[in-house]
Structure formats: C-alpha cells, structure tokens
Amino acid sequence: MIFRQLFDSISGTYSYLLASRRGGEALIIDPVLEKVDRYLQLVKELDLKLVKAVDTHIHADHVTGLGALRDRTHCITVMGEQARVDVVSMRVVEGDKLTIEGVALDVLYTPGHTDDSYSFLMQDRVFTGDTLLIRGTGRTDFQNGSARAQYQSLFGKLLKLPDETLVYPAHDYKGDTVSTIGEEKAFNPRLQVKSVDEYVDLMSKLNLPNPKMMDVAVPANMRQGLPQDEIARRGWALTATQAMAQIGDPNVALIDLREHSERERHGVIPGSLNAPYPDLAMNIRPGGVLYELACSTGKRLVFYCAFGERSAMAVQAAQDAGLTTACHIHGGMDAWRKAHGPLVH
Ligand SMILES: N[C@@H](CCC(=O)N[C@@H](CS)C(=O)NCC(=O)O)C(=O)O
Ligand SMILES: [Fe+2]
Numbered sequence: 001m002i003f004r005q006l007f008d009s010i011s012g013t014y015s016y017l018l019a020s021r022r023g024g025e026a027l028i029i030d031p032v033l034e035k036v037d038r039y040l041q042l043v044k045e046l047d048l049k050l051v052k053a054v055d056t057h058i059h060a061d062h063v064t065g066l067g068a069l070r071d072r073t074h075c076i077t078v079m080g081e082q083a084r085v086d087v088v089s090m091r092v093v094e095g096d097k098l099t100i101e102g103v104a105l106d107v108l109y110t111p112g113h114t115d116d117s118y119s120f121l122m123q124d125r126v127f128t129g130d131t132l133l134i135r136g137t138g139r140t141d142f143q144n145g146s147a148r149a150q151y152q153s154l155f156g157k158l159l160k161l162p163d164e165t166l167v168y169p170a171h172d173y174k175g176d177t178v179s180t181i182g183e184e185k186a187f188n189p190r191l192q193v194k195s196v197d198e199y200v201d202l203m204s205k206l207n208l209p210n211p212k213m214m215d216v217a218v219p220a221n222m223r224q225g226l227p228q229d230e231i232a233r234r235g236w237a238l239t240a241t242q243a244m245a246q247i248g249d250p251n252v253a254l255i256d257l258r259e260h261s262e263r264e265r266h267g268v269i270p271g272s273l274n275a276p277y278p279d280l281a282m283n284i285r286p287g288g289v290l291y292e293l294a295c296s297t298g299k300r301l302v303f304y305c306a307f308g309e310r311s312a313m314a315v316q317a318a319q320d321a322g323l324t325t326a327c328h329i330h331g332g333m334d335a336w337r338k339a340h341g342p343l344v345h
Contacts (some may be wrong), residue, residue, distance in 0.1 A: 002046060005168065005177060006039065011062035011213070012173045015039070016127060019048050020102025025278065027052040027100045029120065029127050031065030036155045039065065040072060050098050054078040054128025057117040058221045059153065060143060061211035061320045067224040074313045076277060077224060080109065083116040087225025089309040092118070096261050100278075108157055112150020113138030119158060122286050125166035126181075132158050134176040137190045140203050142210070145217070147203035148322055151196045159185055162205040226309045228330055236315045237330040240339035243302060247271060247342070253299040257291065257310045258333075266333055267343035268306065277310040284314075284321045291321065300325040308332040 002019040011032060013030060021102040026048035031039055034062050043050050051067040054123070064078040066088070078088035078098065083091070092098055098120060102182050105120040105127075113130040120127040130138030140147040144307035151266070154221065164184030193199045211217070238246070245268060246252045254272035256263065263274065275283050275290055283290040294301050301323060303311035311328035318326035329336060337343075 002026070002048070006035065006042075008035050008062065010034070012171045013059075013062055014168065014172065014177075015065075016168060017042060017048075018103055018122070019046070019100070023047045024344065025049050025051045025101040025103075025137065027054065027098070027099070027105075028065075029054050030056055030070065030129070031069055033063040033065045033068055035098060036065045036068045036072070039069070043073075049073075050060065050075045051079055052076055052098070054098065054120070055083070055221075056119065056127065056131075057114045058083055058143060058218065059170075060114075060214045060218050061171075063217050063220045064224065066187070067226075068118070070224075070226060074317070076310055079321055080107075080116050080118040082109075082111070084222060085225070086121050086223050087307050087309060089226075090259075090262065090306055093265075095280050099259075110150075110153035111159055112140055112146055112148075112153045114142075115130070115144035115149070119153075121161070121165075124164070126158065126161060126170055127168050128158060129168075129170045132167060132184060132188075133332075134167065134174075134179045134184070135188050137188070137203075138171075139206060139208055141206070141208070142214075147200040148196060149200045150192075150203070154191065159191070172266055218313075225307075228308050228312045228313055231312045231315055231328065232330055234329045236319065237312075238302065239330055240280055240326055240335040240341055242302070242342050243269075243329045243336070244339065247301065251299055253293055253297075253301055255301055255303045255314075257303055257305040262306055264345075266306070267336075267345045269333075269336065270342055270344050272304070277305065277314065280314055280317060284323060290318070291323065294325070302327055302329065304329040304336070305332045307334050 004017040006015045006138045018031040050073045077087045096107040098105040108119040110131040165181045167179040257277040303314040305311045308331045315328045
C-alpha cells in the first residue's frame, strides 16, 4: 500500500496520493494547483500511473489541481453529483465505490461545509474533506453550507465509523496531521453538543473572515472542464443526435468507456461495447481489442462516456495510435440523455 499525505502550506491543504503498489494505478484526493509539479514528480518516482484525481468539494481557499492533472496525465477527474462545476469526467454518489487497481473507497455524501461535500472511506481510514477537521469542523457559512446538514453528516455518518478509524482531513491550520474518530468524539470541541440546535447555534457564532483566495478560487474551481471544441473542430466528434443516427450501423462500433457503476445507474446506448477508460492504452495498441476491431472490420470507433471528457481524451489517443476514423459523442451520456437518446438498463 502506498499512502502519502502531501501538504500545501499556503492554504493549509492536505492532499492524499494512494496506490496499492509501486508500478500500479494511483489516485489523488484534493490536489492543489500550485503543487501539481510536486505530485507528478512523486508519481514518477514511485513509478505510478495517476488515473483519478478527486476533489471532496468545490474548494474556496485554493485552486484545485484537477484540471491540470487531467491535462498532463490524462487521468480522469471525479467529484460528487452535486458539485456545481461545468464538467468533471465522472461523478459519484453515496454508496458508490471509487476504485483504482487494488484500492476501493466507499463514497459517503457528507454535506454541511458545502452542499457538495463528500468523504471517502478506505478500510481503516476516512478522508473527511472539510466535514470533519482535527478538533474542528468545516465552516458552514458559504457555498450552500448548512450546520444542520453537517450535524447529520457528522453524527449520523462519520462518527458512527469505528472509533479506531483514522481521520485524514483536507485541512489543518495548527500542524496536526491525523486523528481518529474516537479521539474526535472525545476531544473535538465542536462535537460536545447535546443537540442539532446547539450545533447550529455554535456554528452561527464563528464569525470567520472569508478565505483570502475565495473570489479567485471558487470561480476557477467551477470551470475545470476539458474544452471539447478542438476535438470537434478536427471532425472527431458527433453530436448526440448525429450519433443516434448511427445506432445499428454495421460500420460503426460504439464504445462505452464508463465503469460498471455508471452503466448500471445511467443505462447504456443499445448495441454498444464496454471498454473501460483505464484500459484504453492497452486496448488501442496493435493487438489490443479496439485496435484489432477497428483494423480487422474497418468499423469506425465511436467512443462515449459520462460527459465527453474520457471520450475526448480517448479519441486523441486513438488518433495518435493510427486509428484515424475514431471519434466520440460530444458531451457524452449527459448530452445523449438531453437529446432523448435510447437507453438500455
Ligand atoms: N485563513 C484561511 C481560512 C480558510 C477557511 O475558511 N477554511 C475553511 C475550509 S475551506 C474552514 O472551514 N475553516 C474552518 C476553520 O477555520 O475553523 C484562508 O484564508 O484560506
Ligand atoms: Fe473547504
């Protein structure tokens, strides 16, 4: 198991790099833009392949590294369903599993600090974002924060985890690095309340100044999407409506790049094949299933995913691999649904 806690001293942010083994896939939680070079250096030194970059919520105090990491490594970006970002590659909800090779995190929806706050549980440890801090809790006075919702997330979810569960927050301003659920229950001053009303009252009296970077960070963090226009300009994109006309066309192979949980929840395009994005490089090289499918049958590969990000990156990779007819569905299943495209469940 590889587990690294990385710190940005300017914003007091902790980021976490996880992988099951050297040479394997890696995931990063809450990366900070200014530290991207550092993360990528470590990824290289540990011989890892970064495949997912996750934010626990839209941060108000620093610009996220999600977009930069995606642009530089072709990893996918992940946030919760409620996050008001233009586009991320993949969205998760409570009960999902966020997976990479050898690592599975349980997804917990823990609103309160913001309405898009999530926590991620990995066996003996939980990444609590700004829901539960060490001897503190995230403020609830902006971004649709709610002390009432946070009380529920804390007392109804996080504090119900076993006492020995390690707590890894997204921030610390005092120099602490890790705690446990039992320790926080006993010693966190915010958690010594007798009722939700007492908690709401306590949170309403914090009177904290806004984060210094807030006016820059929030708008920047809401615009992380990969521009898909360049792919379209090169003629490598179909609109959802154009793609609909290709269903059943024997010269076309529709390739779903999403994961099992996304396919189950949102349905699939009839007749499409599943080839998850993490296996793309293997699938499009000579001998790989998609390469051979395209070359032996002459079929045009039409990639699709949830929002068009994975498929846009897949088109570029396929084109680079010599699959010159490859294209994707602009905007992915999101656009497909809006265009009332047929689905099978
Ligand atoms: N001084 C910091 C404050 C950052 C801040 O407000 N952090 C939020 C998390 S985004 C929080 O919940 N802080 C809790 C606290 O300060 O007790 C800054 O300007 O960036
Ligand atoms: Fe925050």
